Amino acid sequence: MHNFASKLSHRKLDYRINQLEMALTQFGFIGFALVRGRFIGIHEVSEEELKGFIHLWRALGYVLGIEDRSWSSLEKVRKMHNFASKLGHRKLDYRINQLEMALTQFGFIGFALVRGRFIGIHEVSEEELKGFIHLWRALGYVLGIEDRFNICRESVKETKEICEVLIRRVFIPGLQQPGDDFYNVAKVVVEGFRAMIPGLHLDNILHYIHMIMESNEDVANCAKDHLSPLDKIEQLKLKILVNIIWAMQYRIFKGQNCFHQNRFSFCLTSLLGLTALGTRPALKILILTKQQCTPIKAYRRYLATILYMLELYEYDFKPGSKSWSSLEKVRKMHNFASNLGHRKLDYRINQLEMALTQFGFIGFALVRGRFIGIHEVSEEELKGFIHLWRAVGYVLGIEDRFNICRESVKETKEICEELMRRVFIPGLQQPGDDFYNVAKVVVEGFRGMIPGLHLDNMLHYTHMIMESNEDVANCAKDHLSPLDTIEQLKLKILVNVMWAMQYRIFRFIMNNFLLLIIWLWINFPIVAYWKFGITHHSHVRI
Secondary structure, eight states: OHHHHHHHHHHHHSOOOOHHHHHHHHHHHHHHHHHSGGGGTOOSOOHHHHHHHHHHHHHHHHHTTOOOHHHHHHHHHHHHHHHHHHHHHHHHSOOOOHHHHHHHHHHHHHHHHHSGGGGTOOSOOHHHHHHHHHHHHHHHHHTTOOTTTOSOOSSHHHHHHHHHHHIIIIIHHHHHSOOTTHHHHHHHHHHHHHTTSTTOOHHHHHHHHHHHHTTOOOGGGOOOTTSOOOOHHHHHHHHHHHHHHHHTOHHHHHHHHHHHHTHHHHHHHHHHHHHHGGGSTTHHHHHHTTSSSSHHHHHHHHHHHHHHHHHHHHSOOSTTSHHHHHHHHHHHHHHHHHHHHHHHHSOOOOHHHHHHHHHHHHHHHHHSGGGGTOOSOOHHHHHHHHHHHHHHHHHTTOOTTTOSOOSSHHHHHHHHHHHIIIIIHHHHHSOOTTHHHHHHHHHHHHHTTSTTOOHHHHHHHHHHHHTTOOOGGGOOOTTSOOOOHHHHHHHHHHHHHHHHTTSHHHHHHHHHHHHHHHHHHHHOOHHHHHHHOSSGGGOOOO
16 A cells, blocks of 8 residues: 555655655654653553564564665665676676675674784673674675575684684685785775775785784784885884774773772782682692792792782783783793693693682682772772783683683672682681691791781681681681780781771872882892891892
8 A cells, every 4th residue: 555655646746655754654653652651641561561562663664665774785785796796707707606705704703703802802792792793694694695604603602713714724825825916906995995094004904914813913023025014104003003902901901000009908919819829739839849848939939929910010911011021921930830740740730720829819809808908999990900810811821711800890709709618718627738838838938028927817817808707806717726915916907907998098008108118029128138138039030
């Protein structure tokens, strides 16, 4: 009836029922019900029921011929593809086949999926990636890509694997040995884009594509034999592009800022976490490497660990920076210790141990913040801190499924609570035979930095944190040695200091006091001189 009325109107009045009129008619049936429901007696309608009602009328609109703009665009693209394919078949005896369509699909989404950090894509959840892939799977279907050639699959992992294979087997060889017409055509393409984005240069674009494909961010060493060398201006442009992409990792900067505002508390977190880690089997590897056999060795090891950690927060987190170099050194040391443990003890530092070590540095800060003086930290700052340590875990070789740092703050905290309940509390209640001897050496090592530490005191406070107990008088455990009056007093002072950290002025004082202490550790380790003597062993350089 609509078509008949439209044609009749076109013949008699030279006017058709157009898309606007059809959309307004659609409003006539549902508009007031949606936006003025209470005036026409519509009440107690849930969000889900409204969604269903709208979806029904969207489908009716489609059946009645109301265009969906995106669908219309796809139809136009499909027609252009068909025309180009037929023309190519007649003139060149070559059609646009399924492989070419799949590679074009990669062209639009491939780098975003497998090299996201190189083009500034961060903080994208698994669900969002699934949705993005599903959208492009549907687009591929509409444009005529058969399911077996469609690079977008149900699984994010499978889709990424396909993209990696295409980069390795098709695109890298294609760029290394391009056809005769490649540079002429590519130059025309880039010239076209320069009308939209001034400053583009073909050699620059090709270098950056190679950097992306090979996961290389070193501009100075990205030159290839088959690529023209970049002049200074183009190198500068490329460096600016790389730095802009890295600057998009604003969460990492937020995480570093979160540390600087609470550096005293985060260092205390590491101290307590490393004490709790003494219950783990990986302790045997430390004994084997002789890095923890004596107080002086423990002092040097843990001071170096703290200095590496501080570099992580002080410098830009990107390849070539001091923080990145520090992580690479730590990773090499881990690999050496793990290989040694495998040869001597038939035991490697596995993914679980690495995840638990990650907890040692951040766990208490996330789930027991008030016990170590962390206050007034926003959700965004916590997200940044977690994001930073997620990246650290990735660089050190922790697989995503074992990385305790997740996209969600809530999920990360839940994992930390679970680790305390299932691993650390039982480990402290029934420690191994070597635990007390090694833990004592650890604390003695820390006393080279912080005088006055005592093993029983540390263990009592670690228990208090895990059990959210602030009552010093009732913190004694059957499996822990009772505290004497002096140690109880020290523990009460620590609890009161943590309570006072809720005030900004006190946090400011303690944070800056720690800066002075760190300067002394590096330049004039007076406590280590007193404890271990004035020797080169008291000085630690990383």
